[in-house]
Amino acid sequence: MxxxxxxxxxxxxxxxxxxxPETHTxxxxxxxxPGVLARVIGLFSGRGYNIESLTxxxxxxxxxxxxxxxxxxxxxxxxxxxKHQLERIxxxxxxxxxxxxxxxxxxxxxxxxxxxxxxxxxxGTDRVEALRLADAFRAHVVDANTEHFIFQITGKSTKIDQxxxxxxxxxxxxxxxxxxxxxxRGHQGM
Amino acid sequence: MSNGQNERRxxxxxxxxxxxxxxxxxxxxxxxxxxxxxxxxxxxxxQDDVEHILVRHEQGAGHAxxxxxxxxxxxxxxxxxxxxxxxxxxxxxxxxxxxxxPLVCITGQVPTSLIGSDAFQxxxxxxxxxxxxxxxxxxxxxxxxxxxxxxxxxxxxxxRPGPVVVDIPKDIQFAKGTYxxxxxxxxxxxxxxxxxxxxxxxxxxxxMAGAKKPVLYTGGGVVNxxxxxxxxxxxxxxxxxxxxxxxxMGLGSYPASGKSWLGMxxxxxTYEANMAMHDCDVMVCIGARFDDRIxxxxxxxxxxxxxxxxxxxxxxxxxxxxxxxxxxxxxxTVLEDMVRLWRASAKTDKxxxxxxxxxxARWRARDSLAYKTNPDVIMPQYAISRLxxxxxxxxxxxxxxxGQHQMWAAQHFHxxxxxxxxxxxxxxxxxxxxPAALGVQVAHPDALVIxxxxxxxxxxxxxxxxxxxxxxxxxxxxxxxxxxxGMVRQWQQLLHGxxxxxxxxxxxxxxxxxxxxxxxxGIRCDKPDELDDAIREMISVKKPVIFDCRVATLANxxxxxxxxxxxxxxxxxxxxxxxxxxxxIDARGRELV
Numbered sequence: 041m042x043x044x045x046x047x048x049x050x051x052x053x054x055x056x057x058x059x060x061p062e063t064h065t066x067x068x069x070x071x072x073x074p075g076v077l078a079r080v081i082g083l084f085s086g087r088g089y090n091i092e093s094l095t096x097x098x099x100x101x102x103x104x105x106x107x108x109x110x111x112x113x114x115x116x117x118x119x120x121x122x123k124h125q126l127e128r129i130x131x132x133x134x135x136x137x138x139x140x141x142x143x144x145x146x147x148x149x150x151x152x153x154x155x156x157x158x159x160x161x162x163x164g165t166d167r168v169e170a171l172r173l174a175d176a177f178r179a180h181v182v183d184a185n186t187e188h189f190i191f192q193i194t195g196k197s198t199k200i201d202q203x204x205x206x207x208x209x210x211x212x213x214x215x216x217x218x219x220x221x222x223x224x225r226g227h228q229g230m
Numbered sequence: 231m232s233n234g235q236n237e238r239r240x241x242x243x244x245x246x247x248x249x250x251x252x253x254x255x256x257x258x259x260x261x262x263x264x265x266x267x268x269x270x271x272x273x274x275x276x277q278d279d280v281e282h283i284l285v286r287h288e289q290g291a292g293h294a295x296x297x298x299x300x301x302x303x304x305x306x307x308x309x310x311x312x313x314x315x316x317x318x319x320x321x322x323x324x325x326x327x328x329x330x331x332p333l334v335c336i337t338g339q340v341p342t343s344l345i346g347s348d349a350f351q352x353x354x355x356x357x358x359x360x361x362x363x364x365x366x367x368x369x370x371x372x373x374x375x376x377x378x379x380x381x382x383x384x385x386x387x388x389x390r391p392g393p394v395v396v397d398i399p400k401d402i403q404f405a406k407g408t409y410x411x412x413x414x415x416x417x418x419x420x421x422x423x424x425x426x427x428x429x430x431x432x433x434x435x436x437x438m439a440g441a442k443k444p445v446l447y448t449g450g451g452v453v454n455x456x457x458x459x460x461x462x463x464x465x466x467x468x469x470x471x472x473x474x475x476x477x478x479m480g481l482g483s484y485p486a487s488g489k490s491w492l493g494m495x496x497x498x499x500t501y502e503a504n505m506a507m508h509d510c511d512v513m514v515c516i517g518a519r520f521d522d523r524i525x526x527x528x529x530x531x532x533x534x535x536x537x538x539x540x541x542x543x544x545x546x547x548x549x550x551x552x553x554x555x556x557x558x559x560x561x562x563t564v565l566e567d568m569v570r571l572w573r574a575s576a577k578t579d580k581x582x583x584x585x586x587x588x589x590x591a592r593w594r595a596r597d598s599l600a601y602k603t604n605p606d607v608i609m610p611q612y613a614i615s616r617l618x619x620x621x622x623x624x625x626x627x628x629x630x631x632x633g634q635h636q637m638w639a640a641q642h643f644h645x646x647x648x649x650x651x652x653x654x655x656x657x658x659x660x661x662x663x664x665p666a667a668l669g670v671q672v673a674h675p676d677a678l679v680i681x682x683x684x685x686x687x688x689x690x691x692x693x694x695x696x697x698x699x700x701x702x703x704x705x706x707x708x709x710x711x712x713x714x715x716g717m718v719r720q721w722q723q724l725l726h727g728x729x730x731x732x733x734x735x736x737x738x739x740x741x742x743x744x745x746x747x748x749x750x751x752g753i754r755c756d757k758p759d760e761l762d763d764a765i766r767e768m769i770s771v772k773k774p775v776i777f778d779c780r781v782a783t784l785a786n787x788x789x790x791x792x793x794x795x796x797x798x799x800x801x802x803x804x805x806x807x808x809x810x811x812x813x814x815i816d817a818r819g820r821e822l823v
Binding site for chain 2: 078133
């Protein structure tokens with residue numbers, strides 16, 4: 041819970057959080073119907089929650105279910121509220137805090153992966169260096185001519201951050217990232 | 231409800247709307263026609279099962295439907311057109327969301343092919359109403375219309391009740407498709423949990439059995455759960471001998487005449503209720519949500535107690551206040567288990583509660599609702615007390631607007647039954663009371679329905695007087711006229727150095743003439759010794775009445791937990807000198823309100 045900043049002399053209270061914020065990854069199973077994503081992100085903006093990353097795609101075509109992965113940041117109390125508020129949305133079928141689940145399983149965090157397309161343009165030694173580093177990061181070349189590469193890289197977000205930072209002085213042109221896709225390790229489903 | 235031949239048959243979208251209303255048991259509908267709902271209005275014209283109540287503004291339709299719902303326990307239904315019809319419905323939708331009122335709002339929309347083209351009277355209704363409804367739908371296929379309407383009723387009335395919107399484009403209203411009855415419609419996935427966790431309930435009963443200074447803190451959830459919940463609550467109070475208080479929204483679920491009743495709690499609650507909340511050792515919150523008007527300063531809220539919270543909405547538990555035992559479930563269902571377990575296991579030791587009741591008696595003796603009567607001027611509290619005394623033996627429903635009069639009504643009008651008190655608690659909507667009274671009167675044609683109003687609030691939906699006349703709804707509008715926006719002025723006195731910025735209404739209509747202009751009956755009273763007769767006249771008139779009750783202009787609403795203070799730091803009426811009022815709130819508060 042949060043503590044009062046000081047006696048405010050007001051009907052409304054400004055409180056100071058005493059808990060430390062944490063970054064958690066949520067998996068949300070929703071009916072894939074029009075407006076469902078707007079409901080989810082509208083909840084986040086309306087109640088002042090953070091979204092650090094969001095991915096969504098239909099995962100079960102026959103039953104029209106989509107899986108939304110949201111990376112959010114808040115105190116444990118706020119994260120609990122986010123889960124409950126999400127569960128109130130009618131087309132939301134299930135919400136799992138993958139980070140909490142990972143802790144229950146004795147793991148530090150859930151399996152989280154991201155994909156990025158990174159366009160690098162250059163000639164001469166920069167170009168050679170870019171290709172060499174891409175190889176070291178196990179990035180694939182998915183498009184190229186004599187003046188550019190487009191690398192496809194997958195992995196943890198931190199690895200992609202690192203790769204982008206390295207590519208920046210080598211002629212980085214543009215980046216597109218999917219955001220985090222995540223699930224818990226082990227044989228059980230969400 | 232549904233006859234065999236209707237289970238599956240071809241009809242237009244507009245016919246489906248009317249059929250779905252019938253199949254969901256709707257008898258009354260509040261609405262206002264317009265271009266995008268004309269096909270539905272054409273169907274309404276050709277039948278007699280569903281009675282349409284024509285309002286004068288869509289906001290009025292919404293509040294009337296809320297009043298209808300709150301007083302009957304059935305969903306309220308409203309029908310409005312696209313664009314401005316839908317945007318005018320936003321206030322009652324949010325009001326119903328915050329007070330958990332089941333409300334089904336059907337809106338017309340421009341034809342599907344024109345959506346997104348900025349067509350005449352187009353607005354993004356589902357976008358605008360998404361955050362102020364439990365759920366909403368834009369119907370794009372006439373063959374889904376019936377199932378969506380049935381689901382809308384299901385969602386509005388199931389779990390924590392709330393408002394829903396079904397937005398129906400005009401071409402869908404004309405299109406032909408297959409109607410399915412509620413019985414044959416596909417099952418919806420929305421199934422909130424009703425049954426509380428038995429282990430948690432057991433733990434709660436154990437905690438309660440050991441309490442020395444317990445208090446029951448109840449709210450609107452008890453009313454929403456239905457008459458059985460109120461019945462079980464009374465049983466629980468009798469069994470345990472616990473004192474009980476209630477929020478504004480829960481008044482009536484435990485009778486104000488009951489011996490365990492402490493009065494309302496919160497910002498304008500009684501001294502005994504707030505002190506009991508502050509000093510208790512076990513608090514049982516039943517269908518309430520630790521709203522900021524209830525808790526006062528959160529870090530000083532009930533510091534020495536274990537808390538039990540019963541709520542059907544999991545997000546309400548631990549939202550504002552950390553509780554020790556959270557029970558997710560319907561109030562009636564949980565109370566049933568609780569009463570059963572109490573009977574089976576807990577021995578009531580009412581003796582152990584004696585010191586607590588003695589303490590409560592000392593707080594009660596403080597008489598926090600006292601006020602000085604005046605032989606020349608009607609005190610607003612006196613007006614409410616007389617209104618109560620002269621109407622308590624009738625089937626009386628009270629609605630209110632928002633402000634000082636609302637708090638005085640809550641303090642001085644005493645409710646013995648649930649569903650008889652209707653007020654805008656969460657959103658605090660001025661203009662709620664008159665249309666809500668209309669809705670109540672439509673549902674209960676023979677009841678005495680009184681809107682206790684303020685002179686400022688009443689002007690926000692005054693146009694519905696015309697609807698009341700048209701539909702022979704003899705509602706009584708009892709205005710506590712002090713010529714101020716009293717609660718605004720009270721806060722300006724408390725927080726802003728008595729600079730009464732725009733809280734005085736310099737040009738007031740003549741309410742008696744206004745009543746007459748509408749075809750209603752007008753009464754004015756400004757003398758305490760004439761008040762009783764005037765109230766009797768109001769009751770006896772068989773048509774709508776506007777009662778202009780001229781009250782003391784500068785009276786303020788006490789007791790009060792001054793903003794930012796704790797439950798045990800109440801400002802009581804006999805302490806509320808001008809100086810105390812001016813100094814009740816420190817400088818820091820002024821920037822926050």
